[in-house]
Amino acid sequence: MASQVKVQQIAVSDKLCKGCYLCIWACPWDVLEISEERNWRGVKKPYAARIDQCRACRLCEWYCPDFALQVIVDEKEKRELLEVEEKYERPWLERVRKRDEIIKEGVWWLED
């Protein structure tokens, strides 16, 4: 889990998404939402409604059975912390930052 990683885009494929919405179930930060319109395959795709809350934990990506979703991280910029995070999650973020540095060297989903 990355603390201050800025997410550029959550790409959802038109061709592959079947609309099971496991990504929405998996997201702990309530980022994704079902879109109103149907695409050319007749699927109401999920889209990133509140992308500023996304912390790039990639649970949505892992639980997607159809390889239709990908979290694309902006590597240059850092995300601005939300007000709630500043207030309550500061110590936690400091702890997580150390882990981020370890993760950066290996494969991005490798733990410890």
Added chain:
Amino acid sequence: MIPEAEFEHVLAKKYMRTEIMPHAFCPGCGLGIIERMILMAFEELGQEEWDRTVFVSGIGCSGWTPLYFRRDAAHTLHGRALAFATALKASRPDLNVVVVMGDGDSMGIGGNHLIHAARRNIGITAIIATNMLYSLTGGQMSPTTPEGARTNTTPYGNIEPNFDLMELLKAAGATYLARWTTYHFIQAKNSIKKAVKHKGFAAIEIVFQCPTYAGRYILNRPDPRDMLQWFKENSIPLGVAKNKSPEELKGKIIVGEYLHRTDRKEYTERLRELEERAKGKGR
């Protein structure tokens, strides 16, 4: 920004035949998650391991899974995937043989091959995808259907008790055993990684969601999200389950790494030894 029309996932681009995607599976089927577990395990193991891996699969929904990989795969007879894999491993011991089977494929029609592969302790990685019924043919009862469950062929409830695969294979002599659900993503991926490197018969049972049949008939949860929530609430780790009574564990999935032993010799090693002994005697 990536345009969403011609979007391809990083893993899919590297390892999968994207030209035949989307999958043939139903929306929300857990087999896609099992595919991702396998691919992520091999991403961490490295290209070298991937290059000498062969997939074997049987018949059933689970038989589709290796066909989407850009890797050699054998789609074999119903229940005989392990027989084919045994021949492959015996002739080429340097290959990683990964067998993806369903519960009907491995325990129903191919139960004989399963226990004898475990008895020989041949170095095959068997990934057994369990969805608690035969889903390809329309939801018939299978050896893993829980007692009392209603399916297409048991409309008044199933009167047979189900298999406990882990105990069966432990008795048969397998050397690596683990059971996870699709909810336990990281754990299952790590188990696959361990099993591929393990010398000897390794079996990983992954309980996955089949919203179309298991969800509708057995659990009364036709939504894949509800099924994953059910897995989350009804799976108990092995260490916690030790202290509980059998009444409390009824209807629960006990997950964890059951067995990891290194004291038994692998079958292909015995075969090579025999070969050398026979050669020496002949001359």
